[in-house]
Amino acid sequence: MLDIRQIREEPERCQQGLKARGGDAWELITEVLECDEKRRSGETEKQVLQQQRNLLSKEIGKLRSQGENSAELENKVRGIGEQIKALGESTETADARQRELLLQIPNLPHENCPVGDDETANPEIRTWGEKPAFDDFEAAEHLTLGANLGLFDFELGAKISSSGFVVYTGAGARLQRALIQFLLDLHTREHGYEEVNPPVVVNRDCMFGTGQLPKFEDDMYGIEDNAHFLIPTAEVPVTNLYRDTIQKMDDFPIKTTAATHCFRREAGAAGRENRGLIRMHQFDKVELVNVVHPNQSLAQLEILTNEAEKVLQTLGLHYRIIELCTGDVGFSSTKTYDIEVWAPGQNEYLEVSSCSSFGDYQARRMKLRFKDEDGKNHFCHTLNGSGTALPRLYVALLETCQQADGSIRLPEALHSYFGAEEIR
């Protein structure tokens, strides 16, 4: 949520930021300001009346305790009560509308977020490693490799669920488990994360807190009349662990990781570009969540991105980092780096991680605060990044590590986790 004070004080700047995203959210600013004006004047008026009522009611109490008649005063206060009620209703309407609007307005892109209309304007920040050369044979794609090695089965997934679900089988299931274990160990042992294992069913408050609701309800699997949702990412439960809390500054940065299933409807996403494991309704992901002091967040985003990169470096997978431009950053994000791993069989880069700083946008939504040296409360900054998504990592791994005979030579870091050096 944007700060209503900022909207009040620099509305043009807010509108500019929103315009840079594209879309028409900037048009809402005017109405927000109208509501704000209505709300505040109504509230002030109401408070004056409440003060009168409180004073007179005390008076009545005094009179009664002395056994005196208070009927006249009571009548007067009754009238005030009615006015308060009427005022309360109109300010409540303005307040509700203001909140509704604020929840629909995305975050402002960070001032150093590159300007652009869409993903074609995303600059490449850096690359690591090189595309592996396949001199003696042509790189197969993971679907072929997996089918031959019996690593996963899409038909079985569709049979027991529906299209967009997969069953990992045998060594394929084992590899999945090994990867998750490897990722969690990396982040907890080397990057100082605390591991949690949260519910994958969460309530609506969580979805509002991180910004999935109210705009993206249709993207998620809802249950019980959408009172609860299957999480689209562990960002939701993990960040919301800190919802409505006041943190100690000494604890910054708070770094929490979780491996969870993630569920997304991905309506209309079927097609050649999303063949195989690349876009699933259910997938695993290891998520990294940071809660930090506001002046830490920009630097922390670099650290967080490096932590996610470490995954690919350790596995020896070539990748590039791009930064999302103003027209492409996510709803709640203020600055985002995407990490794209090279998948030789696909002959393209796949997004395996998206590392974002949300500024105080999520924190304000979920009332996540910290106490400063003077004992005053401020909103924290939140960040998160994938560390990393499993299926695409899996794809890049198979396709990069394939050998001429169709077997997979695993990176050394995985040997102990997987229990073998090769899959054949």
Next chain:
RNA sequence: GGAGAGGUGGCAGAGUGGUCGAAUGCAGUAGUCUUGAAAACUACCGUGCCGCAAGGUACCGUGGGUUCGAAUCCCACCCUCUCCGCCA
């Protein structure tokens, strides 16, 4: 799923219609004392909103209601605990 009990400030725990934003204890912060620490003593010590400020106002699980006035009475919902049932 059934029966019962209960949800008050960081924690513990009073308060059952007015002077209660809320006793008290613990924890915490600052100070006095001390070579230092401890102890003792003193003071401070919840959150939001409106306001330049003074101050005002709201919040006792959540949402409604009764009342001149609600932490306190009524209704609904949520959650926790205990017992029973079922069960990985």
